[in-house]
Amino acid sequence: MTIEKTLGLIKPDGLERGKQGVVIDRLLKSGFKITAMKQLRLTRAQAEAFYAEHSARPFFGPLCSYMTSGPIIAMTLEKENGVADWRKMMGATNPEKADPGTIRRDLAVDMEKNTVHGSDSPQSAAREVPFFFNNLEF
Numbered sequence: 001m002t003i004e005k006t007l008g009l010i011k012p013d014g015l016e017r018g019k020q021g022v023v024i025d026r027l028l029k030s031g032f033k034i035t036a037m038k039q040l041r042l043t044r045a046q047a048e049a050f051y052a053e054h055s056a057r058p059f060f061g062p063l064c065s066y067m068t069s070g071p072i073i074a075m076t077l078e079k080e081n082g083v084a085d086w087r088k089m090m091g092a093t094n095p096e097k098a099d100p101g102t103i104r105r106d107l108a109v110d111m112e113k114n115t116v117h118g119s120d121s122p123q124s125a126a127r128e129v130p131f132f133f134n135n136l137e138f
């Protein structure tokens with residue numbers, strides 16, 4: 001299997017409640033290399049562009065407000081089968097439906113404030129990693 005790059009975000013609710021350390025610790029203990037990492041705050045336009053695939057959904061406006069409500073941490077993650085493995089560690093979008101032991105089940109607030117983001121496919125990762133990092137940053 002080849003090493004895959006994927007994007008990880010720790011969302012505003014995660015930083016607000018001081019969960020950065022737990023998320024990063026879980027990633028490292030699961031064998032991920034964090035090859036780039038930075039803390040930033042998205043503008044409205046950036047949040048809308050990042051989540052453009054959801055622009056017709058009723059939760060889009062509130063999602064973009066929430067994602068700009070405070071700082072986030074963006075990470076480039078690398079591991080064999082990294083895209084699927086990070087999604088598995090995160091758990092389902094709705095924390096009530098996420099498997100026990102996943103980040104969202106253990107840490108998330110609700111379906112919107114669900115603490116982490118991960119690319120859902122290698123194709124998404126190829127768009128999302130360069131959205132946050134240029135080729136000098138990893």
Ligand code: IDP
Pocket residue numbers: 054059063092093111112113114116117118120
């Ligand atoms: P994902 O983050 O598990 O890939 P997506 O369906 O891509 O989930 O949705 C992106 C983000 O939009 C979610 O992580 C969550 O923050 C928010 N979201 C998705 N569905 C809902 C909803 O039904 N209500 C409120 N927020 C939602």
Ligand code: MG
Pocket residue numbers: 120
């Ligand atoms: Mg998604």
